[in-house]
Amino acid sequence: MKKILTIAGSDCSGGAGIQADIKTITAHKMYAMSVVTALTAQNTTGVYGVFDMTPEFVEKQLDAIFTDIIPEAVKIGMVSNKEIIEIMSRKLEEYKISNIVLDPVMISTSGSKLLSDDGMKALIDRLFPIASIITPNIPEASCLSGLQIHTKKDMELAAIEIGKNYKGAVLIKGGHLADSSDDLLYMNGGIYWFYGENVNNTNTHGTGCTLSSAIACNIADNKDLKESVQAAKKYITGALNADLDLGKGSGPLNHCWDL
Numbered sequence: 029m030k031k032i033l034t035i036a037g038s039d040c041s042g043g044a045g046i047q048a049d050i051k052t053i054t055a056h057k058m059y060a061m062s063v064v065t066a067l068t069a070q071n072t073t074g075v076y077g078v079f080d081m082t083p084e085f086v087e088k089q090l091d092a093i094f095t096d097i098i099p100e101a102v103k104i105g106m107v108s109n110k111e112i113i114e115i116m117s118r119k120l121e122e123y124k125i126s127n128i129v130l131d132p133v134m135i136s137t138s139g140s141k142l143l144s145d146d147g148m149k150a151l152i153d154r155l156f157p158i159a160s161i162i163t164p165n166i167p168e169a170s171c172l173s174g175l176q177i178h179t180k181k182d183m184e185l186a187a188i189e190i191g192k193n194y195k196g197a198v199l200i201k202g203g204h205l206a207d208s209s210d211d212l213l214y215m216n217g218g219i220y221w222f223y224g225e226n227v228n229n230t231n232t233h234g235t236g237c238t239l240s241s242a243i244a245c246n247i248a249d250n251k252d253l254k255e256s257v258q259a260a261k262k263y264i265t266g267a268l269n270a271d272l273d274l275g276k277g278s279g280p281l282n283h284c285w286d287l
C-alpha cells in the first residue's frame with residue numbers, strides 16, 4: 029500500500045487541514061500519516077483559535093515517521109510560523125524526502141490568517157525550493173506574485189511571475205474566480221489549463237486541502253504531474269457533487285462517494 033504523509037494543521041470540525049487530508053488519502057485507498065503543526069478551533073463559520081505546536085515536537089513527529097515508514101509522497105498544508113518551517117525543511121532534506129506537494133495556506137476560506145508574516149518569507153525561502161509543486165489559490169497567488177488577479181489571463185501572468193523565482197510547478201486554483209473552476213498549471217515554461225465543472229455548491233471548506241492531498245496520492249501512484257492534477261480535479265468535483273450540507277457556514281466536502 030502507498031503511504032502518504034500530511035504535515036498540516038488540525039481542523040476540529042473535520043472539513044479542512046489534517047482531517048480533510050486523511051479522508052482524501054483513505055478514499056484513494058492509501059495509508060495516511062500525519063504530523064500536526066497546529067491545532068485550530070474552527071468550524072464552518074470561522075477560526076476561533078490557533079494553538080501552535082512547538083518546533084521541537086514537530087521535529088519529534090517527523091523523526092518518528094521518517095525513521096520508520098518512508099512515505100511515497102508528502103502534502104504540506106498549514107505551517108504556522110518560521111520556526112516550524114525551518115525544522116520541517118531541515119528534516120525533509122535530512123531524510124531526502126521527495127514528491128512534496130505544497131499548499132501555501134495563508135488565509136482560511138472564512139478569512140482568518142493562518143501564517144505569520146515571517147512564516148511567509150520562510151515558506152518561500154525554505155519550503156518552495158524542495159516542493160515538486162505548489163498550489164496557491166487566487167488570493168495566495170496574488171500575494172506571491174504581487175499582481176491583482178481578476179481574470180484567467182491574470183492567472184497566467186501571476187503563474188509566470190511566481191515561476192521566475194521558483195523552479196517547480198505552480199498550480200493556481202481558480203475556485204475564487206466568479207463562475208469558473210478552471211485551474212492553471214505552469215510547468216517548465218508551459219501553461220496547461222484544467223477545465224472543471226463549476227459545481228453549484230457553496231460548501232467549499234477544505235477544497236484546497238483536499239485537492240493537494242489528492243495530487244500527492246496521484247503522484248505516489250506514479251502518475252505524472254499533469255495526470256495527477258487531472259485526476260485530483262476529478263476527485264474534488266466528485267466530492268463537491270456528492271453534496272453534503274453541514275454547519276451554518278461554508279460546509280465541508282463529502283468524501284464518502286465512490287472514486
Ligand SMILES: Nc1ncnc2c1ncn2[C@@H]1O[C@H](COP(=O)(O)OP(=O)(O)O)[C@@H](O)[C@H]1O
Binds near residue numbers: 224232234268
Ligand atoms: N464550486 C466549485 N465547483 C467545482 N470546483 C471547485 C469549486 N470551488 C472550488 N473548486 C475547485 O476546488 C479546488 C480548490 O480551489 P480553491 O477553492 O480555489 O482553493 P482554496 O480552498 O485553497 O481556496 C480547485 O480545483 C478549484 O477549481
Ligand SMILES: Cc1ncc(COP(=O)(O)O)c(N)n1
Binds near residue numbers: 068
Ligand atoms: C487547519 C486548516 N488548514 C487549512 C485550512 C484552509 O482551508 P480552506 O481554505 O478550505 O478553509 C483551514 N481552514 N484550516
